[in-house]
Structures are given as C-alpha cells and as structure tokens.
Amino acid sequence: MEYLRESSENEMIALFLQTEIRSERYRDEIMRVISDLGAHGSIILEPDLDSCEENSLRKKVLARFRGYGEDREIFEGFPADVRWVWANMTVSELEKVKYIDYDYWVELSGGSRLAKDAAARIRNGVEIFGVSNEGFLAGAKAFAGGSTFPPMILVSDHEEIIVLEGHFRLTVYMLEPDSIRDMLKVMIGFASKEKLMKWSLY
Secondary structure (H helix, E strand, C coil), X not given: CEEEEECCHHXXXXXXXXHHCCXXXXXXXXXXXXXXXXXXXXXXXXXXXXCHHHHHHHHHHHHHHHCCCXXXXXXXXXXXXXXXXXXXXXXXXXXCCXXXXXXXXXXXXXXXXXXXXXXXXXXXXXXXXXXXXXXXXXXXXXXXXXXXXXXXXXXXXXCCEEEEECHHHHHHHHHCHHHCCCCXXXXXXXXXXXXXXXXXXX
C-alpha cells in the first residue's frame, strides 16, 4: 500500500455521500434528508470542506441516512476515532479486502467475504437470494472499456481491510483485475483492532 496523504472525517463523509447520491437506490432518500434539513444538494455534489456549516450538515445527513455517529444501521459499533488517509493499492492487496459481515455479501463470496471469490461465483452463474448479477457484469464491461468509478472507502485494523463503501465497485474490479493499471486510489480509515471489532459488520 502506498500512502498518499492524510484525509479527515469530513472528507470521508463528503465522499461517502457524493458516491451514494449518484445511486438510483439511495438518491431520493438522501435528497429528502437534505430537504428536511433545509439544505441544498450542492453541499454534497460540490462540497466545501472548509465550511464548518457544510461539514456539520453533511454529518447530519449521513447520520439520518445511514446512522453515522448514532451507533445504528451500518455504523452500529463503528469507532468514533478513525485516522482517515488516501492511499494507492495494488491488485494483490485489493484481493485481500473483505466485504462487510452482511448476509448477501457473505453468501455471494461463498463464506470467505472476499470479492475475488464472489467474482468467480458470479462468472459461474451463482445468484444469491434471487438477485441478478447483471449489474456486476455490466459494471465489469464498462470498467474494462475505460469507465472510472469513485474511490472506495475502506477501514482497517492494520491487519484486515474491510469495505465500508464500495462493495459493488470492489466486485467489479475483481471481475476485471487486468483492467486495473498499476494501482487504485482508495480512502482508508485506521482504528485499533479492539475498537474495530465492536463494529457490527466487522
């Protein structure tokens, strides 16, 4: 792993929301939360990390949307003090990144929680809970054709690395690993194993 620079909680929140607001699955819900807070979508689409007001609003959005800082949903048990950094990772390093401990991703990977194993099962036509794999295959085709995706957000206890945001993208990358040229830029948060083990999805 190649360290690039320090990041911050504010930048992580902005990246998380920027990525998910572009998803058809989450867009409307996020926009409703923004509206309820009397804010505008630009705080996510064009974030100003130097604005204390915007940073506070984005944190409230992620709290209402995903339970961040409120010890619920995907952030249940998630540590409060995380060191966020930007880094580059090689394909071999990405192959060791685990999915969260969530039924769909555990089953898709055959129990290993590794995206490379999920990719092999997808190629073999294995579908989980009746959910089509067409999205993964279309994403892999687009990636092989030169499309780019936002950086994933990962967390680590300095031993294991787990996806916080970016499960679809990690799966796509493992379907087309040869299309990763050299290294991939990611945001990664570091916390002690003792603290990270309290995360419900660790």
